[in-house]
Amino acid sequence: MGFPGTWMTESESVVYRVVPKCACSTIGQIMYYSDHGEFFDGDIHDAQAGMHKWSMDDSQPVITANVKNHKSYAFTCVRNPYTRILSSFFDKICGIQRNGKRYRGNLVPLLIQKYGIEVGDPENGFEFDQIKSFRRFLLFARDTIRWRRPMEPDIHWSAMSGHISTFIVNGGTYDHIFWTEAFNDGMQTVLDNIDTAHSVDLTTIPRFNESEGHGPKRAHPVEDYFDDLSMHLVYEIYKKDFNLFKYDFENPGNKMPTGEVDLAEVHAKLGE
Template identity: 70%
Template structure:
């Protein structure tokens, strides 16, 4: 979207951009954003991801990986997890064992808000998406990460862009590959019956709203189309 406005990609991490983009964190843009959302003055969409691959990616990127500042995510978080949950992140550690212990930690943050509040990277997507709905907004589309190119091609048909964007040749951004250890097993190997239960407990509403299969961790793609009316009704309540 930055390219469609400016004809070039932002040089660096888009989270660091201060100009050429409107963010809620910018106080001077909040009124304009609120008005646009409430009056539905622009095409509105968001993107979701399979909860199984999302929580697994969070573990390898945010817990095992070294961030762009050269440190572990949230500084003292990893030592705390090592001490309290027995999670290993260095050397030739047992990825499956450590990930399943991380799942217990993620569940504790979401259900009990201990030993910390839930992090944006592993809290439910439905909670993030609800922020817009409860503040008077409405989604025109919800794109799945697994079918990103097809979804974004449809989005761009509804957007008046200053610069044409070729989705097929667009480079990939926000890749976590290289931040942490390489995943050694297929996605489904990380989830036994108990960990599948934990994922369902954490992301039950995500599975229901965004049509992912909670019974099969190996199935990445949604089971079908997302019912936007159902999304707005459930998130609005």
């Protein structure tokens, strides 16, 4: 199995387990900058050099040797499940992707046909009933995760705990897990624990949101999208995420965590 979704600086100063929709573009660029003194020109997900990634064959033995021996500081970043699934909907389902097309080709037509979802389009300013469509998308997301129908679950809405567990199960150990909602504090802790060729000032680093501007803007507060049934579906999908990363299931409007992440608990429960 190895360490899918794992990135490491070329200098091996730090190891990061990517969790989609959790500031991964910004984190990747910070890692790249810390080695090279400049940002990658483009989307960091497209970088094929200047950084080790599990998806690149040459990087796999280097990452494996580092992670199994815990040679470098290792971390990941999480996000409130309510805002993460909403972000996935607006970016991947409603948005036009970097290549100018819809995400995963026939996915959106499938959702329109099977679940009655509307997504709008750039020509009409993405006018559609966001709340109704999002709740139908939630049914689809639950179906993919629970029954793997009508397709396998997508990495952008599969549970964070699933991504994070592969690193532990295959022999990795996290030194830090922080929240996107307190990004600067969490990322600063990482930087304080590693030696970098180039110093990073988080107050001046831009936020690299590669999905921004390609789809509709969220028209309502987060809590408006989640009625009782929606909350039930979200809890069914993300129960471990709420519990392990200390997010507030009872109040979709509260994006902030309610307690500290217990690394020992995460390793025990996700390492089984």
